[in-house]
Amino acid sequence: MIKLISKTALLSVFVAFSMMKSQSVKEILNQEGSFRKDTIFSIKSDSKETYLPVTIIKGKEKGSVFTIVAGIHGYEYPPIVAVQELLNEIRPENIKGSLIIIPIANVESFQKRTPFINPLDGKNLNTAFPGSSNGTPTDQIAHLITKEIIPNSTIFLDIHGGDASEDLLPFVCYYNRKDIPENTKKAHDLSLKSGIQYVVSYSYTLTPTEPAKYAFKEATQQGITALSIEAGKLGTVQKDNVDLIKTAVYNMLENSGNSVKRKSKMVNQKSIVLLNQQDYIRVPEDGIFYSELKSGDKVKKNQILGYITDKFGNKKHDIVSQTNGIILYKVGTPPVNKGETLFCIGYNE
Template sequence: MIKQILSHEKALVKDTIFKLSTANNVSVDIPVTLISGLKPGATFTIIAGIHGMEYPTIMSLIEFKKEIDPKKLSGNLVIIPIVNVESFYKRTPFINPLDGLNLNRVFPGNAKGSITEVMADFFTTQVFPVTDVLLDMHGGDVSEDLIPFICYYNNKELKKQTELSARLSQISGFDTIVSYSYILPADKPAQYAFKQAVRQGITALSIEIGKLGSWKQAEVVATKQAIYRMMAELKMYENKNVKPATPPRIMYDKQVYVAVPDQGIFYSSLKAGDTVIKDTEIGFITDIFGNRIKTIIAPESGVVLYKIGTPPVNVGETLFCIAINSEAK
């Protein structure tokens, strides 16, 4: 359906709803804006709201789609401002309230599965195949404190796509770039949306901006400017009000994750962006009576890329992500 619309109509702006359903008639609506330019070019897919409470990128796409003049566009835009509409309106962090699943953990999905798995299958089979470049945008959900960053997978098997992802990251205007190792055995699911796109041979990257379930207009503007810079780099569109950005200041190529060891109440004086030193205390957990039950120690030295920023924590959640620049050591 998406491919047919984009291949037959030029200078098009079309808002449409894709209705997805399971075998037992659980359904969701996915809002999609298709913009086709007058001239040929890449198909750039930009999505937000896989997690419905990550607001800055959602709000940026709602504004961005109204600013594009298709007569000045080369190629196509596929814009999905709120992937997980149920999560957005129900204000549920991370999961789809219809089946309790996290969409960013079920890729490639299953056309015969629960509604979240059907949604992932829709992207895997209908959205990604028409996509040349994917920008999957996220932010700090209601429990997450993070620093703004842009990231991509360092897939050494697809060098051309990885080089383009790195270049788009470098010109985006984000000060911090994170390069993730790409390790995905053939028999393992990708789980994450933009990792699935990489598996399918697509140039893919992701933005993280905003924190603790809030949004600011400055974050919306920064996100839109990053998109415009990418489109200029792809020779798709020029917004003369958006100037080239200064080079990024920080590059991280390694991440260490600290998982929550025990359910309880989390305390830490650290915030996202702070530096931590290996083997030092970075927080602690108490029981509901305030008794300390676990001390959290930094496994490596680095910078807090993101962390849980609210008191309640549950076993297995990511308590800290510590980012490291291996070349700086």
């Protein structure tokens, strides 16, 4: 006789995989044999419940642990769809070492189609790290990834894209942590081997006690080789960006030694463009944004990039570039709010 179990009952069962059980991922990784295991970590805060799905794929041979995370922002669809396809394609027999895969880190944002924030608590998971074990759902998800996933990783890859309002140029990026040059070099090399044309390095100035805010910056702070892919835009699924992400992941897995079977290769790759500085232009005032530029466009210092009007169509501000560079991402929809990033322009110093 088949007994149906309600969603509520399932969530109560998932409490057994509580985030407080700090060694569960490590215990799975230490199990013998080659396997795939799908696991649910339950998260409860007051009357609000959610969960974090995690897949662990272990190969026959020992090796490094490569972690892949998608869906920290649930409205960034190309990374999520790409990782769904990877889950269906990757087999344990083709892996050396292990993979930890979080297919959707922010399940509630994904299911409720909510840009940037978790609708359970209104917080942005991408600014919540290292999180808290007794905070809101977003705090607890960040804490779980910080304590359970990152320390068990050799390489940590966080995949993002352009959210509902963001027009974004695909790029791969890492933090230039100079006191651990071997990790920075590994992240740099994996970026170059990804097949993605634009490679961005960010400065790293965190002290050991400062909150990292971002997932792959938290991994960098913990001394893990960490990097991020950005591909996709405006809250839609583009097949070319899904394919680009998958190809980049397969290239990285091959070059990290975690893949024993070549899946795909980038052909006719354009010359790599390295960008080591970023200029962030913020929205000066709420309003309506107009610009004919798009991500990937080159801009010059003192160039007018667009303008902002009030609700009556009166021009309030010209937006002017402070540097020569290339638009990595920009607001791609009319409404803008004071303080938001309007443009991110990458350049070399």
